[in-house]
Amino acid sequence: MQIILSDVLGFCFGVSRAITMAEEALADGGAVSTLGSLVHNPQETARLAAAGIRQVEMPEEVDGDTVVIRAHGARPETFDVLRARHLRIIDATCPFVQKSQRIAQRFMAQGKTLIIVGHENHPEVQSILGYFPGPAHVVASPDEVAALPDGITPGVIAQTTMPEEIFQAIIAAIAARYPRYEACDTVCSATRERQEAARRLATQVDAIYIVGGRRSSNTNRLAEICHQVCSRTYLIETADEINPADLAGVEKLGVAAGASTPAWLIHTVIDRLETLANQGS
Ligand code: SF4
DSSP states (O other): OEEEEOOOOOOHHHHHHHHHHHHHHHHTSSOEEEEEEEOOHHHHHHHHHTTTTTEEGGGOOOOEEEEEETOOOOOOOHHHHHHHOOOEEEEEEOOOHHHHHHHHHHHHHHOOOOEEEOOTTTTHHHHTTTOOOOOOEEEEEEGGGGGGGGOOOOOEEEEEOOOOOHHHHHHHHHHHHHSSSSSSOOOHHHHHHHEEEEEEEEEEEEEEEEEEEOOHHHHHHHHHHHHHHOEEEEESSSSSGGGGGTTTTEEEEEEEEOOOOOHHHHHHHHHHHHHHHHHHH
């Protein structure tokens, strides 16, 4: 059995950077907390917790001397609370999210109405809204454009993980309704690159494993995309979930992983699969 890895898999730049920054802060000494989870992967979250990186949900709950802001960023008032508490702040906001925050500030200065293509409760969207203290709207589908107010000049950006086609469909609906608007495409290529690479691989193999958290939306989406072209698509969180029966008759096996899956977890899966492949040869 030949094992083929997806061309692009595992942590994106922003998540990898945030975890490295948290680990470096821990190595400096003292207690380290993160505001919200650094990554949507239960095994990586458990590893970080075991290393001593504590997760809290509110700035008031930080009980050490260092707090890490995750890749999604945080609202300015959250930074104010942390500064007032004289905490050491490690700002791991992804530079691509910081770019969206700066665009929101520019739209504010220009008197535009901020429209974010995304999901209202997503932490990245909430962090960006904090940089726009004016009228703002979050839309997730072209149908929702009809409910926006009349007479505005929209300034449109996207939650970085939104599918490009949804962003473009919403821009088309906005262009049809408003004579003047500005759109900045802030969709991050990390998600798209992983999806395209996994789909490509799924067309070339007999079966494919998608490694990642069951509650991770990017992992589930990857499995859906691969299942469209390869019926033997299996989503697993760890190597323990590999079922040798799933590999019966498989000559080419693919392995892909979303942007929230750590490299060490992918390697444990590959090691187990190589052992099974050697046993079968
Ligand atoms: S998906 Fe893109 S924008 Fe989001 S954290 Fe990763 S690199 Fe940054």
